[in-house]
Amino acid sequence: MGITIIGYIAGTLTTFASLPQLLKSLKERNMENISLAFVVTFTTGLTLWLIYGILRNDYPIIVFNILSLMFWIPITYLKIKDVLENKGSKSELIT
Amino acid sequence: MGITIIGYIAGTLTTFASLPQLLKSLKERNMENISLAFVVTFTTGLTLWLIYGILRNDYPIIVFNILSLMFWIPITYLKIKDVLENKGSKSELIT
Numbered sequence: 679m680g681i682t683i684i685g686y687i688a689g690t691l692t693t694f695a696s697l698p699q700l701l702k703s704l705k706e707r708n709m710e711n712i713s714l715a716f717v718v719t720f721t722t723g724l725t726l727w728l729i730y731g732i733l734r735n736d737y738p739i740i741v742f743n744i745l746s747l748m749f750w751i752p753i754t755y756l757k758i759k760d761v762l763e764n765k766g767s768k769s770e771l772i773t
Numbered sequence: 774m775g776i777t778i779i780g781y782i783a784g785t786l787t788t789f790a791s792l793p794q795l796l797k798s799l800k801e802r803n804m805e806n807i808s809l810a811f812v813v814t815f816t817t818g819l820t821l822w823l824i825y826g827i828l829r830n831d832y833p834i835i836v837f838n839i840l841s842l843m844f845w846i847p848i849t850y851l852k853i854k855d856v857l858e859n860k861g862s863k864s865e866l867i868t
Binding site: 685688691693701702703708720722724 | 783784787793796801804807808810815819821822824828
């Protein structure tokens with residue numbers, strides 16, 4: 679029992695950790711220090727985790743990853759928008 | 774078999790996604806747009822995932838979370854250093 683609870687606390691922390699990042703990004707609309715490669719790869723990975731959870735009928739994996747995607751899809755959108763609007767920082771596309 | 778491979782690809786993506794973020798943060802030494810609450814909570818969650826993996830003897834969870842911590846402990850260190858050095862942004866401590 680104790681071990682399962684640790685897993686749920688861990689999942690809750692790594693999932694809801696992203697909420698303050700989303701709120702900060704929405705408020706400041708500045709994504710300069712956030713890596714494009716990070717947000718795109720991370721969001722792609724979360725999507726694959728969701729597919730994995732669905733295929734395995736694993737509800738905790740499904741729930742945690744839907745929640746995570748609710749935070750990371752908008753963060754990724756804000757980052758891509760930021761890169762496209764700041765033509766000066768095209769080097770971003772490779773970092 | 775196919776499903777397990779999806780899990781490994783998902784884990785590889787969500788883990789190594791953080792490498793370009795670490796490299797960017799090390800290069801630019803500017804963490805302004807990254808939320809303190811995010812990095813601290815995320816790193817704490819990863820540590821709990823590692824403990825969970827050890828208690829369950831689950832090697833993929835152990836390996837992925839050790840790798841993630843190798844990226845997120847330095848990112849968290851850089852962020853805390855940034856907040857402490859920029860006394861002007863004390864509001865960061867709550868966002």
